[in-house]
Amino acid sequence: MTLTITNIRRPNSETLESITLENGLIKGWNLPAEGEIIDGKGGTLAPALIELHAHLREPGQTEKEDLASGLAAAAAGGYGTVVSMPNTSPVVDDPAIVRSLIEKANRLGFARLRPAAALTRGQTGETLAELTFLQDAGAAMFTDDGRTNEDARVLRLGLEYAGSLGMVVSVHAEDASLRADGVMNEGAVSEALGLPGNPAAAEAARVARDLEIVAGLQAQDRPVRLHVQHLSTARALDLVREAKRRGLPVTCEVCPHHLTLTDEALRSFDSIYKVAPPLRTQADADSLLAGLLDGSVDCIATDHAPHTRAEKERDLLTAPSGIAYIELAFPLMWTRFGATLGLERLLDLMTQAPARVMGWPEPSLEAGAPADLTVFDLHTERTVNPAEFKSKAKFTPWAGESLRGWPMLTVVGGAVAYRREA
Structure with a gap:
């Protein structure tokens, strides 16, 4: 052709x-x-853009999104390759599921699919999945995204095993006990609204723990590759920045919604702004932008997370977290930050940089x-x-x-x- x-x-x-x-x-x-x-x-x-963090909801949650709608949306957003998250029903922890997703996506002719597989069976955080077989089936990375890895020993074993395979482990860095029932950033706005808050410390504490695990493995000359998803706080970014200065093999991503929206949006009580980790303060958003400029942040990802309109119309206490906007990510970033970042840097953050994170050819x-x-x-x-x-998620904050x-x-x-x- x-x-x-x-x-x-x-x-x-x-x-x-x-x-x-x-x-x-x-x-x-x-x-x-x-x-x-x-x-x-x-x-x-x-x-074509590369997306390292998208929820396409197949199998089992196709009322929210499916491969056809999600990969068509990605192509419309300028993406050529999408890494899908494994928190589906059933969880993507079986090589047969990985193969079936890839085969179906190839038939569709939209963006290319590179499925992530679960790090642990059922994403329970208790027992490692069959990582070698998942890699052989075509899994692009390992992650329990959608759930946090609470058992430090299991995460350490997963990092060690995945590292021996040359694979990235991607983590949703929140301490579940500190996050508790928080539905938005803990701070002046949550106090004014009387809503339970999710403190910045929940993210920073988990990032600090995971970086120490990586440091320990590196000290033993174990290959390890940690990628921190959707950083939302200045403090967590400072921890990653310092880890990079120490030579730790860690990368991180930020999302356009954490750069363009803040917890002030929750004053509307509109659940469309409920995400995990939550929208933070303007100071946090400014710090994330500074990280894009100084290279502390490796790449931009969307965390495209579609839900049905009925789900997102629930109140803030019961609505699911997530914003779906893979079609808007580049226009949003170019319009808001093109003058600050420049075209070359923005394209790098959304094309070559994700490839570098994964160890793919640029x-x-x-x-x-x-x-x-x-x-x-x-x-x-x-x-x-x-x-x-x-x-399928035909609604957006923008x-x-x-x-x-x-x-x-x-x-x-x-x-x-x-x-x-x-």
Whole structure:
């Protein structure tokens, strides 16, 4: 299969060029047009985005999302590869489930799926899953995300075992006993609203514990790779920053919702703002942005977490946590922080950086590289209309906002996975 995309720009370039793709690879730039020809309409070409943290809800929770809707939404958001979380029904702790998810996703033709598998059986945190067999089946990483790893010894064993396989262990870093029944950030807003708070210390204490486990394994020359998910507090980021200075093999991600929203949003009592970890203060958000700028934060992930509208319309005490917005992540980040981060840095945080975290080859626009590409319109403002979402979760905190940076075309493996109609 051959495809040529014309009238496109490389990042930070004003020159219009064309690129030809053949057999799933980039054949070259400015060659005679071959095969299907698509007009890039002056957009900016970049490697397709990589998402390390998304909940696609299949198997067993398909009223919220499924592979078809979730991966279509990802492609519409400019993503070429998605790592899905294993907290489904049943839990993704069986090699047969991993294989079936990959096979189904390959048939769909949207974004590429790289399923994460559970670190422990049933995500109970008690007994390690069959990590070698899960890796052989195609699992991309191990994580009990959706649940916190309370047993330090089991996590240590998991890090050691996964490290021997060259695999990343990704953790939801919250101390469950400190979090308790908190439904939002503990602070002035939670006190004013009379709602149970989740303190920043819950995240920091767990990050500190996990980093000490990593330090102990490293001191014994054990290979280990820890990735901390969705950091939300300045204190936890400081701990990661210091661990990196010490040479510990740790990476971390932050999410656009923790950068663009704060606990002040909960004054509305709208459960659409209930997430785990919770929205924190503006000072925390500012610290996370500083971490993106100084390199302490490795990459951006969305923690795309769809629920039904009925679930999210419950009160704050009983509604589930999660925001679904994989289609908005790049436009949101580009509109809010493009001037601060710059295009090159933002693209790195959402393409090459996730690949580095995973130890995958870094995506490229050079000849011979895999043809996973996205064309962005960096200038035209479009209003966020949840009714147009590919995701089943057709509601969002950013409804009605005007954003720039919308994907126009996403190509995965040399084939069109998404093309904006208008």
